[in-house]
Amino acid sequence: MGALRYSINVALDGCVHHEAGLAPDAESMRYWTAQIAEADALLFGRVTYEMMAAAWRRPESGGWPDWMEEWETPFAEAIDGASKHVVSRMLGSVDWNAELLRGELGDAVRQLKERSSGYLSLGGVKLPTELAALGLIDEFEFLVQPVVVGHGPRLLEGLRERIQLELVERREFASGAVLHRYRPAAAGGPPLLGAG
Template sequence: MRPLRYSINVTLDGCVHHEAGVAPDEELMRFWTAEMERADAVIYGRTTYEMMEGAWRRPASGVWPDWMSEWEIPFAEAIDRVPKHVVSSTLEAVDWNAELIRSDLSETVRQLKQQPGEGLSVGGVTLPLALTELGLIDEYIFVVHPLVAGHGPRLLDGLNGPLELVVVDRREFASGAVAVTYRPLR
């Protein structure tokens, strides 16, 4: 069975919003590229799908935008080519190598996990909370940044009860960020 991994940048006060000031540097972008490359597919909700598509989809011209640093291109290429599953009741259609999920979330994700491969990745805020509540996430990768944002959506905010985790890996970065990988105690 393929593991489902939830990975996200988080501030010291638990903020996970992309505007909280946790843009990755070159070293962190290599880390995120490796994470994307080890995913057979990603699962996003509508908001995350649209945000990632707006930032990382290869333009029709085939030329990456001028704002993108050379060291960001490998991540852009990795996310551009990975299959995407988009959970949404409001989108009519998706493209960008994506399929729309409208059916039972729990059953659909269980079926995706049963397929052969190395693993699935989920990102965002709302969808990972639902998947955590369903007990479907096998690994949590939090890149904790030395920053207090003071505002924004919080990591797994609204969880119905405690989530006990065990640390299985830890990596420090020159920026002071620390990637910690956890697995749930079951």
């Protein structure tokens, strides 16, 4: 059975909005590229899926856009080619190596984990809160960026029950960003997968 790992960039004040100045540098982008390459598949809600597709889907021309830095290309290639699962009540279909996850959310994600032999990478803001409330997240991976935003959606905002976590990895980046990886303290589920 696979593990579900929630991974996201976050500001020091907990803001996780993609327009909050949390864009990773070359070092952290290499880290995210490796994480996506190792994942069995990615799991997104509709908003994150559409945002990622708009930014990272390979253009029909075949070349990457001019705005993309050379060090961003490996990440673009990794996410473009990754298998994806999308949770949405609004979308009738998806593409970009993706399939819609149908049925009741908890059951659908449990079945996805059962079919996985490695780990599933979960991204976004709202969907992870729902899955954390259901106790389905096996690892929480936060790359804390050295910035205070002061507004916007916060990490796991709206979660009603406390989740006690234990630190399983900490890594400092040259930019001042710090990676923290946790698992639920009472986790009796799948074993922790690769520490990086």
